[in-house]
Amino acid sequence: MHTAQKSQRMTRQRRVVLEELKKLKTHPSAEDLYSIVREKMPTISLGTVYRNLDLLWRNGQILKLDMAGGQCRYDGDVSPHYHVRCMECGIIEDLTPDMVRGVDEPVVLKSGFKVEGWRLEFSGLCPACNLASLLAD
Amino acid sequence: MHTAQKSQRMTRQRRVVLEELKKLKTHPSAEDLYSIVREKMPTISLGTVYRNLDLLWRNGQILKLDMAGGQCRYDGDVSPHYHVRCMECGIIEDLTPDMVRGVDEPVVLKSGFKVEGWRLEFSGLCPACNLASLLAD
DNA sequence: GTGCTTGCAAAGCTTTTGCAGACCA
DNA sequence: TGGTCTGCAAAAGCTTTGCAAGCAC
Numbered sequence: 285m286h287t288a289q290k291s292q293r294m295t296r297q298r299r300v301v302l303e304e305l306k307k308l309k310t311h312p313s314a315e316d317l318y319s320i321v322r323e324k325m326p327t328i329s330l331g332t333v334y335r336n337l338d339l340l341w342r343n344g345q346i347l348k349l350d351m352a353g354g355q356c357r358y359d360g361d362v363s364p365h366y367h368v369r370c371m372e373c374g375i376i377e378d379l380t381p382d383m384v385r386g387v388d389e390p391v392v393l394k395s396g397f398k399v400e401g402w403r404l405e406f407s408g409l410c411p412a413c414n415l416a417s418l419l420a421d
Numbered sequence: 422m423h424t425a426q427k428s429q430r431m432t433r434q435r436r437v438v439l440e441e442l443k444k445l446k447t448h449p450s451a452e453d454l455y456s457i458v459r460e461k462m463p464t465i466s467l468g469t470v471y472r473n474l475d476l477l478w479r480n481g482q483i484l485k486l487d488m489a490g491g492q493c494r495y496d497g498d499v500s501p502h503y504h505v506r507c508m509e510c511g512i513i514e515d516l517t518p519d520m521v522r523g524v525d526e527p528v529v530l531k532s533g534f535k536v537e538g539w540r541l542e543f544s545g546l547c548p549a550c551n552l553a554s555l556l557a558d
Numbered sequence: 559g560t561g562c563t564t565g566c567a568a569a570g571c572t573t574t575t576g577c578a579g580a581c582c583a
Numbered sequence: 584t585g586g587t588c589t590g591c592a593a594a595a596g597c598t599t600t601g602c603a604a605g606c607a608c
Contacts (some may be wrong), residue, residue, distance in 0.1 A: 372550035
């Protein structure tokens with residue numbers, strides 16, 4: 285796992301990765317985004333895409349939707365919204381609050397998905413890691 | 422991705438995997454659980470642990486907490502509760518509703534975590550996959 | 559007996575990392 | 584100029600899968 289850090293340099297690569305992701309309404313994988321970004325910057329490497337996505341995620345500029353075993357998906361829309369994911373094919377769609385009824389017994393009303401489960405997860409720093417990051421400053 | 426299916430046989434392996442996971446208060450990885458299960462069944466294979474965890478998850482008997490790039494974590498407690506995960510060290514802890522204030526501006530009150538983000542995700546079958554599974558019956 | 563399940567090991571895939579050169583501030 | 588960042592390619596690491604034998608029902 286990496287150390288939390290702020291972006292230091294706004295390189296061309298980083299800007300393009302962020303811009304292209306923000307343009308999309310979908311939830312692309314790193315590989316998907318790599319293909320898209322390469323149209324504007326053919327020499328960028330996949331490793332750089334990964335490194336920048338990680339950094340942007342740590343800075344709260346993008347969302348990272350991790351998938352079991354498979355690829356992570358990224359979301360350039362950081363405004364409050366929810367997701368629904370197909371357990372079968374992996375497709376991810378956005379949900380707005382009005383599409384959801386209750387958190388304890390959630391039912392997705394308008395998406396057409398057959399909902400089997402839900403998960404509310406917070407992320408941040410545990411007490412130990414938070415202390416360590418404070419001491420590192 | 423696998424086809425959704427119900428468990429057909431309650432093998433010794435499957436029972437032990439489920440029992441041991443249910444006993445734990447932690448959120449073990451497949452590898453963690455493999456170590457634990459091997460104490461009761463030394464000949465079980467890691468592949469079998471994975472296969473059973475996947476099947477149990479699909480049957481709604483356990484939760485699967487996927488981690489970006491790293492290992493998945495599993496949770497034998499399927500009652501409604503939330504999680505908080507450290508972005509730095511990856512530790513996962515349980516949260517109860519009284520520890521959380523609001524979904525739109527969430528703050529974890531009693532965990533000691535410094536919260537940087539949250540995510541509400543539903544899982545299930547998209548319209549196409551749901552139709553396919555109905556037709557398969 | 560049928561066909562789902564297992565153990566083993568190899569393969570598959572996504573993501574991470576080392577390094578030397580390039581670049582931003 | 585100094586510390587970051589990139590490209591490339593190899594390595595890492597988790598998870599999946601093929602196959603023959605075994606087991607549940």
